[in-house]
Amino acid sequence: MRRLGALFSLLFLCALASSAEAKTAPRASTPRSCVWTTGTGCVGRLTGISTKAWTSGAAAPVTPTVRAVGTIGGSAAAVTPGLPAGTVAGDLLVMLIETKGDQAVTVSGWTQCPGSPSVDASTTITRITCFYKIAVGADATTTSDSGDHQTARVIAISTGTFNSSTPFDTNQQTSTTASGATFSITGITTTGANKLILAMVGADGPDANLGSEYIADASLTDITWYINDARTNGAASGASIALYVNTVDIAAGAYPAVFGVSNTTTTKANLMLAVNPTP
Numbered sequence: 001m002r003r004l005g006a007l008f009s010l011l012f013l014c015a016l017a018s019s020a021e022a023k024t025a026p027r028a029s030t031p032r033s034c035v036w037t038t039g040t041g042c043v044g045r046l047t048g049i050s051t052k053a054w055t056s057g058a059a060a061p062v063t064p065t066v067r068a069v070g071t072i073g074g075s076a077a078a079v080t081p082g083l084p085a086g087t088v089a090g091d092l093l094v095m096l097i098e099t100k101g102d103q104a105v106t107v108s109g110w111t112q113c114p115g116s117p118s119v120d121a122s123t124t125i126t127r128i129t130c131f132y133k134i135a136v137g138a139d140a141t142t143t144s145d146s147g148d149h150q151t152a153r154v155i156a157i158s159t160g161t162f163n164s165s166t167p168f169d170t171n172q173q174t175s176t177t178a179s180g181a182t183f184s185i186t187g188i189t190t191t192g193a194n195k196l197i198l199a200m201v202g203a204d205g206p207d208a209n210l211g212s213e214y215i216a217d218a219s220l221t222d223i224t225w226y227i228n229d230a231r232t233n234g235a236a237s238g239a240s241i242a243l244y245v246n247t248v249d250i251a252a253g254a255y256p257a258v259f260g261v262s263n264t265t266t267t268k269a270n271l272m273l274a275v276n277p278t279p
Helices: 002-024
Strands: 035-037 041-045 051-054 066-069 073-075 092-099 127-134 150-157 173-185 188-190 196-203 214-216 223-231 239-246 253-255 258-275
Touching (some): 066 223, 092 239, 127 196, 188 258, 239 258
Antiparallel strands (some): 041 051, 092 127
16 A cells, blocks of 8 residues: 555656646747748747747748850841850840940840830930840840841840749839940839849940950949940941849848949940849
């Protein structure tokens, strides 16, 4: 009987300890929110406990990614810029074309980008036009003959990294730079995060075949050159185009101007827009 009583006492004490532990131990619940933080993972707040980071199973947001840039086309007649290497169906193709200010250009099967074209203040010197399309395979890139000259190049954004239904942010900005060696592409205010910023510039020279006409200001460490060309084109003054791409603008709101210098004194037309990430 004494042994049996001792056994019951032991079981009773164990039950009390288990009950106390159950009352004091925190109980995890479903996160109320989850915000991606680079290098950390998905950060959410657990009810009644502290903020916790999950790195296991948390996926980074898919942001627009540049696949490649095609070969340049430049002529006094219609041009056919090359498709970027590795282009597949579903890629976002963006074509940048410089023509004389008062001469419009078209590309069959392509749609003009929001905010395009951008024309110099006199409307007679230079024009930058942006077209886009979703690749389907063997996509035609031949431009119309605007009259004086055209210089064009295509960049591809990889399928699955952008919003194919609405490729571009609703906000974009055109700007011009008077004749000189400097340039400034006016910034925009984006409506969401994780967008790829495209900053474009076109000019009426130089009359030379170059691969590095523009130099970004040294303070702009978050941008990458993808297009930076000048062509004779058979035109009196030649032409040049450039495209800077920001790595990814992680926060919504104001994105600043992109500025720098050109090797030649030219009049410039500029355009900045943003590619939307996957929804």
